[in-house]
Amino acid sequence: MKAGTKLEKVLESGHFAVTAEAGPPKGTNAEVIKKKGELLRNYCDAVNVTDNQTAIVRLSSLAGCLLLKEQGVEPVMQMVVRDRNRLAIQSDVLGAVTLGISNILCLSGDHQKFGNHPTAKGVFDIDSIQLIQTLKRMRDEKKFICGEDISGEVPIFIGAAANPFADPFEYRASRLAKKVKAGADFIQTQAVYDVARFARWMEMVRERGLDRQVHILAGVIPIKSAGMARYMRDYVPGVIVPDEVVTRMEKAASAKEEGLKIVLEIIAQLKEIPGVHGIHIMAVGWEDIVPELVERAGLMPRPTI
């Protein structure tokens, strides 16, 4: 065991894992996080708390994770390199681990241009792969980037992202290999709608034997409306929404039911792809649907570890 978190145990024992995402509030209301934690508690193995997602300032991921932890819900702390230099990063990691938050997902972060402070200075002192490497070194060698010793244990289950829908496509398996080499223990991917492309990527991943070195959780986003489908197709960087999905949403009598059906079909296909060890549900603004989604996907009950 790297850190002995519940998420690690679920994955290591060979269960098909389910994680979900909870966005923290643009303010100080702890109830927002607590409600999401309560809702998701029995339907997933861990809950990701986003870190100023889409570069919009929100309650910090660390605080959100602590609120979940206090409720007995397993958190995954997302951490972007956009907002912190190496001093702040390592300090926050020590803080998280000390508070019992040991699942950490390493990300570059959406560019500040997309957020509510577009004139901010992007930090990018280190990149996401160097962040993975930093966490591995902190955990395995108990050393900071500078080489000095860290006192105490630093258990971390290291997560990273992968986006098989970005370009250059042929490079995407190499990029995963790099993240594995840097020290990633689990991967949560960008949302899958183009299952064929995802399957081609997984094939390259298996050819390199990466599926045996890292746990891959395929990302899904349930779509609530035809407008949301079009928006994601046209404006969300790094996501591919095929026209067929948009058409189905437009023609549906009940958009919500159709959106749910689409995501359930995708999950059914993902479960059949060798090397996929779980799903990561990013129900942005539609967290209420997660229990029904997990239930209907045949992923209940969740393992008790």
Add this chain to the structure above:
Amino acid sequence: MKTITRQKPQEEVMGYLAKCHKVYLIGCGTCATLCHTGGKSEVLEMKEKLKAAGKEVSGWMIIPTACDELTKYALQEEAQRIKAADCVLAMTCAIGVQMISLHLKDAKPVYPALNTLFIGMEESPGHFTEVCLQCGSCVLGRTAAVCPLVRCSKSLLNGPCGGSSEGKCEVSPDIPCAWQLIYERLKEMGRLEELEEIEPTKDWSVSVSGGPRKIDIEAECTSLS
């Protein structure tokens, strides 16, 4: 090497000049002339604008290269007219502004009329692109001569982020993804395996993060020989 500049909004310039009645104007015959931001015609244009705004221009000149030490002598030659002015408006890059301020005989405000953007590569006449961050520890040898620090919007050192799509950066369809370019060049040269190496964390202490940088060429040459 060209320092690329852009004129500040006239409103901002007039804000600086609010308390000044007489203004001395300085342009630069090198980069600012090339950028059409501080050459002779722009300086004369500014002169007319200031006059129209009720200001008096005590004089003007175009220093051949405002960033070099000869600026000192140019300022000496124009000392009388500069003395008569309440301030100097420099239509030069930021280096020129500081050079002028450093060598002015009497304490007088020197206001910039331009924003200094970057050291640019001229891709075609009049088209400049920022291709170097001047970071102090060049990585081009490992990135197929494309600088990811300045050409990747996130300064990533280990490959493209998830926002690279069809060769473009997520930030704008007008920005080519630096890592797509690097990938293609390395592929063409049969060097793709180099992308598997993890680039270590960068030493920013040799960049501006380490404090202002200085170099003494003579001393460096002496120590080498």
